Amino acid sequence: MRFLSETSADGVHERLFSLDDLPGVLWTPAGATGPRPLILLGHGGGQHKKAPAMLARAHRFVTGGGFAVAAVDVPGHGDRPTDPEFDRIATENQARVEAGEPVAPLIATFQALVARRTVPEWRSVLDALQSGGHVAAGPAGYWGVSLGCGLGVPFVAAEPRIRAAVLGLGSALASADAAARITVPVEFLLQWDDERVPREQGLALFDALGSAEKSLHANPGPHAAVLPEYELDSNLRFFRRHL
Template sequence: MRFTSVVTSSDGVDEQLFTLGETPTDIPGDIPDGIPGVLWTPEGATGTRPLILMGHGGGHHKKAPDIVARAHRFVAECGFAVVAVDVPGHGDRPVHEEYDRIATENQARVAAGAELAPLIADFQALVARRTVPEWRAVLDAVQEVEYVGPGPVGYWGVSLGCGLGLPFVAAEPRVRAAVLGLGGALGPSAEAAARITVPVEFLVQWDDERVPRAQGLALFDALASAEKTLHANPGRHAELPAYELDSAVRFFARHLG
């Protein structure tokens, strides 16, 4: 892990860019290019603290405005560390030819009348085969940072961040709580949900044009967590209410300490 920027501070939150790995032999999972990420911590932090990994949405990146806003709240109000990285083909990552080809083919299928949700689910399952080992490597590296340390871990991700987050949370025993949502119970997503037992706050948009309501509710039902809460709000896929962030802050404060 190599920090690639100086520390910048804003409203009590430090931000620093980093790159993890540069060749396939540097980190697990045969990752052929470095992973660009950003770490937020309380200004002048020392010692161990909880860490939240955030997964961004499709077409976005590690410093998308919604990611930055949530990270600042988690850091400023809870004293947590927060990390986000660009998923393959996004942000500062190079173009991924296979993923681009599949995305283009899926757009053509939808234009020809195919249902969108199954295509999204299959595509996210493909990308997750790469992001799960990447994100586990990111946790390993960030928890080696002196002012983060091996504290409890949470995960936040909706839409693409949910599709990639489900198999990650299912596979990663360090994650103690997760906020997920805007995803459906199709194939690999439902299978991953059935392996998740940590507390989950799950978000559904009632008028979601990308993920049919019934599939979102079915995904919530598929979660094996003994403690899980469904938050359903009116609106389309991208219209998640801002006040859900207030709830996420309380949720992680309760479960990560």
């Protein structure tokens, strides 16, 4: 892991890093010393590690909870090069949607393909951050909705260091089997009028989670609606309890 730049503002210290050409960012409380629990953020489709919503979320978890927060660009996003295979599949899927095919199964299949790459990448990020003394070696958390949920469910299922997760705006079509292997506490976000993920598929994914402690947070609005501020407050309290 190589740190490329450092800046501080509004109580948050930001460090851009590269891990085997995987671009990422680590946020910690400015002026704080010593390791602290980590929350890994997964960004949405078409976004990147420092998208405005990601920055706002990271700053809230750092300043409100004293957490370390990290995010990386998923394949084909942010500072990562274009992936010809993923671009080809995305183009084909768009044509199929325009021809009248339902979008949810196409998204689910595509996310399952991308997760085969991102799950080992994210585990290597955890390894590097924890071994470098930047974050605590103990429990970590995960936050991801939409694409961040499609990739996050198999990651949380595979990574025992993740002890609490906020997931949502995802479908059971590709993730139900992995969801059944998740046993850590989960807060699940659902948009009641989601046009990309049918409501029944979001509810099915929540139902598939193997967690004994899980709560469903449903709000009106379409897939890309801005989540209410109180949901972020709830997420922060949730991570405080479990990390």
